[in-house]
Amino acid sequence: xKRLGGIFGxxxxxxxxxxxxxxxxSVVALFTFVFFSTTDFVVQQKEAAIEADVTGFQETFERxxxxxxxxxxxxxxxxxxxxxxxxxxxxSVGSTLAGNLQSWPRNAVAxxxxxxxxxxxxxxxxxxxxxxxxxxxxxxxxxxxxxxLVGRDVRDAxxxxxRLVDSLNLGLAITLxxxxxxxxxxxxxxxxxxxxxxxxxxxIMSGDLSQRVVVSRQNDELGQLSLGINAMLDQIERLMNxxxxxxxxxxxxLRTPLTRLRSRLEGALRHTANPxxxxxxxxxxxxADSLLATFAALLRIARAEAGSQRAFVDFDIHALIEExxxxxxxxxxxxxxxxxxxxxxxxxxxxxxxxxxxxxxNLIDNAVKYTEQGSVAVALTxxxxxxxxxxxxxGPGVPEAFRGKVLERLFRLEQSRTSPxxxxxxxxxxxxxxxxxxxxxxxxxxxxxxxxxxxxRQKGAASDSKAAEVKPAKPLTTNPxxxxxxxxxxxxxAAAAA
Amino acid sequence: MNAELAAAQLSERxxxxxxxxxxxxxxxxVLVIEDDKDAADYLVKGLRESGYTVDHAADGRDGLFLAxxxxxxxxxxxxxxxxxxxxxxxxxxxxxxxxxPVLFLSALGDxxxxxxxxxxxxxxxxxKPFAFSELLARIEALLRRSGAAPENTFLxxxxxxxxxxxxxxxxxxxxxxxxxxxxxxxxxxxxxAGQVVTRTMLLENVWEYHFDPxxxxxxxxxxxxxxxxxxxxxxxxxxxxxxxxxxxxPVT
Numbered sequence: 001x002k003r004l005g006g007i008f009g010x011x012x013x014x015x016x017x018x019x020x021x022x023x024x025x026s027v028v029a030l031f032t033f034v035f036f037s038t039t040d041f042v043v044q045q046k047e048a049a050i051e052a053d054v055t056g057f058q059e060t061f062e063r064x065x066x067x068x069x070x071x072x073x074x075x076x077x078x079x080x081x082x083x084x085x086x087x088x089x090x091x092s093v094g095s096t097l098a099g100n101l102q103s104w105p106r107n108a109v110a111x112x113x114x115x116x117x118x119x120x121x122x123x124x125x126x127x128x129x130x131x132x133x134x135x136x137x138x139x140x141x142x143x144x145x146x147x148x149l150v151g152r153d154v155r156d157a158x159x160x161x162x163r164l165v166d167s168l169n170l171g172l173a174i175t176l177x178x179x180x181x182x183x184x185x186x187x188x189x190x191x192x193x194x195x196x197x198x199x200x201x202x203x204i205m206s207g208d209l210s211q212r213v214v215v216s217r218q219n220d221e222l223g224q225l226s227l228g229i230n231a232m233l234d235q236i237e238r239l240m241n242x243x244x245x246x247x248x249x250x251x252x253x254l255r256t257p258l259t260r261l262r263s264r265l266e267g268a269l270r271h272t273a274n275p276x277x278x279x280x281x282x283x284x285x286x287x288a289d290s291l292l293a294t295f296a297a298l299l300r301i302a303r304a305e306a307g308s309q310r311a312f313v314d315f316d317i318h319a320l321i322e323e324x325x326x327x328x329x330x331x332x333x334x335x336x337x338x339x340x341x342x343x344x345x346x347x348x349x350x351x352x353x354x355x356x357x358x359x360x361x362n363l364i365d366n367a368v369k370y371t372e373q374g375s376v377a378v379a380l381t382x383x384x385x386x387x388x389x390x391x392x393x394x395g396p397g398v399p400e401a402f403r404g405k406v407l408e409r410l411f412r413l414e415q416s417r418t419s420p421x422x423x424x425x426x427x428x429x430x431x432x433x434x435x436x437x438x439x440x441x442x443x444x445x446x447x448x449x450x451x452x453x454x455x456x457r458q459k460g461a462a463s464d465s466k467a468a469e470v471k472p473a474k475p476l477t478t479n480p481x482x483x484x485x486x487x488x489x490x491x492x493x494a495a496a497a498a
Numbered sequence: 499m500n501a502e503l504a505a506a507q508l509s510e511r512x513x514x515x516x517x518x519x520x521x522x523x524x525x526x527x528v529l530v531i532e533d534d535k536d537a538a539d540y541l542v543k544g545l546r547e548s549g550y551t552v553d554h555a556a557d558g559r560d561g562l563f564l565a566x567x568x569x570x571x572x573x574x575x576x577x578x579x580x581x582x583x584x585x586x587x588x589x590x591x592x593x594x595x596x597x598x599p600v601l602f603l604s605a606l607g608d609x610x611x612x613x614x615x616x617x618x619x620x621x622x623x624x625x626k627p628f629a630f631s632e633l634l635a636r637i638e639a640l641l642r643r644s645g646a647a648p649e650n651t652f653l654x655x656x657x658x659x660x661x662x663x664x665x666x667x668x669x670x671x672x673x674x675x676x677x678x679x680x681x682x683x684x685x686x687x688x689x690x691a692g693q694v695v696t697r698t699m700l701l702e703n704v705w706e707y708h709f710d711p712x713x714x715x716x717x718x719x720x721x722x723x724x725x726x727x728x729x730x731x732x733x734x735x736x737x738x739x740x741x742x743x744x745x746x747x748p749v750t
Contacts, residue, residue, distance in 0.1 A: 259628065262629065266631070327719075331715055334721075352609070358707075
């Protein structure tokens with residue numbers, strides 16, 4: 001079974017993938033929100049701690065002056081009491097009075113009164129560069145102003161940020177992986193059920209209207225779809241049967257009066273001796289005949305198109321062609337045309353042998369009719385593993401623009417309107433091709449027309465001709481009681497017994 | 499046609515060579531089961547003019563009753579009938595061990611329908627519309643068949659002889675060489691010598707095709723056969739019957 005583009009082309013898979021992408025995007029949005037609010041919160045906490053420190057120091061300074069402040073700062077800067085605090089107090093000339101920084105940081109980026117800077121070796125045990133966010137204050141003393149810097153190492157906020165990003169990446173990867181795997185599993189499950197429906201539909205399209213979609217036990221959407229399809233098929237089958245009934249009735253109701261008309265003419269002919277009258281009546285009979293023949297051909301095409309596979313049997317294509325050729329080759333020879341056959345033996349196919357024989361007969365008949373000189377060739381070959389029947393002539397051919405058109409009912413090329421024919425010969429070929437799933441190709445034979453009828457690939461049988469049951473070309477005889485046994489059409493069973 | 503054809507058929511029936519000649523003393527009886535009144539009238543009239551005694555039933559019930567109770571030489575049965583249809587009538591007739599030849603008439607000309615008709619016990623199947631001459635030729639063939647001897651392997655019509663075992667044809671004692679298909683064509687004509695054989699009958703019985711060949715393919719085959727069996731000899735034996743078909747006839 002051919003899957004269009006495999007599982008990746010399946011609509012379920014694409015939907016699952018799209019859903020995964022949307023879900024992934026919402027995960028990213030959520031994480032972004034969490035990321036910013038969390039990191040902001042951490043920074044805010046640090047800033048609040050800094051504010052609290054500063055307030056404390058200001059009170060100390062007001063209460064006990066610079067000396068008290070220096071003691072308080074040094075106590076706060078002690079790594080034992082405060083792990084990530086950064087403190088510095090300098091006097092107006094810039095010399096350090098207290099704190100755990102050597103000097104006023106040069107790389108401080110001033111942002112109003114907030115500064116950000118990096119510093120090396122904040123603590124002995126710490127080899128890393130610390131990221132510091134700090135606030136600077138001017139403390140007005142009596143003779144001179146002191147500069148106070150209070151900060152916090154915000155490395156852990158950065159760490160938090162990093163971890164958040166890591167978990168976002170991991171979460172996203174898991175989401176996508178689950179989405180893809182889930183999509184794969186879902187689409188396989190659903191595809192299998194949809195494929196079952198498609199298979200049934202394809203079988204129906206090839207003509208077997210009795211097929212129905214299997215309805216699963218769960219009454220879900222696909223179950224409903226199957227029920228809907230089956231109801232539709234019932235309806236179509238009813239309509240088709242109705243149409244067949246109607247066409248049969250038309251055949252009965254319209255052809256009967258036509259027959260009667262013809263019969264009356266025949267009767268009139270029987271009672272007429274006058275040669276002029278006889279000629280007129282004979283002409284009228286011929287007209288009635290051609291009318292009836294056209295009507296019959298239209299009915300036959302309609303029937304062939306309806307494609308009843310009940311009459312399908314396995315048959316030997318080679319034998320069938322030989323018999324049609326046997327019937328038609330004298331026609332070509334009579335016209336002075338060379339009749340060439342090139343038939344590969346041992347090819348079998350499944351179909352209605354009578355219809356295929358008629359299609360071939362129509363093709364050969366057309367070829368002979370339109371070819372004035374040269375040859376008519378019939379070939380049976382294998383093209384990409386499928387039997388192909390080719391009828392080629394050296395006649396005027398069919399212009400490319402009309403190749404589709406000539407298959408339509410009653411269409412005739414302008415140049416051939418003068419020659420006899422109803423414009424239904426190729427339509428029947430097209431109808432037979434359609435009902436048999438055959439490919440019909442019209443090509444330029446340079447010069448002439450080259451028609452190829454390619455049989456559909458057969459399940460298993462094509463490669464192993466011995467395994468395929470080959471029945472005689474025409475299992476249907478009008479009249480089993482009359483006629484001597486035909487020496488060249490012995491059934492396989494009879495041959496085995498002999 | 500067909501006064502000449504009918505006359506020929508009658509004279510043929512009177513020929514002493516026919517083992518069934520006692521049947522010709524009284525006219526052949528034909529049962530026509532056909533619901534369409536005009537078609538039936540025409541059939542009855544045409545058959546009577548051709549020398550047959552005809553009974554007509556307008557529906558399946560009457561048809562079945564007549565078929566079971568009266569002895570006929572041939573029955574012409576329409577497929578679509580009110581009451582029991584053509585198929586079931588013939589099935590019932592065959593169940594009652596009546597072997598009268600049956601010719602189905604039907605607007606359904608499909609191979610499937612044909613096969614269904616023959617399976618039900620019909621002997622021939624003629625799709626409507628048909629030429630009356632076609633019908634007469636087929637009735638004639640059916641009548642002959644019902645009385646014909648089982649498979650002869652040696653056929654002789656006038657100075658034409660066919661040995662089926664040796665696959666040999668002689669005319670006036672001279673060997674005539676035929677292709678296998680020409681041989682079968684001639685064999686069919688010889689088995690129906692003196693009767694009109696239509697192109698459709700030849701197509702159905704010699705080639706076993708059930709379709710309209712569109713062109714005169716059969717004529718081409720006949721003309722080839724003539725080249726071999728008639729042309730080298732003084733008297734033609736294979737006649738063309740205008741508007742009907744061909745006849746192998748040593749009398750003319």
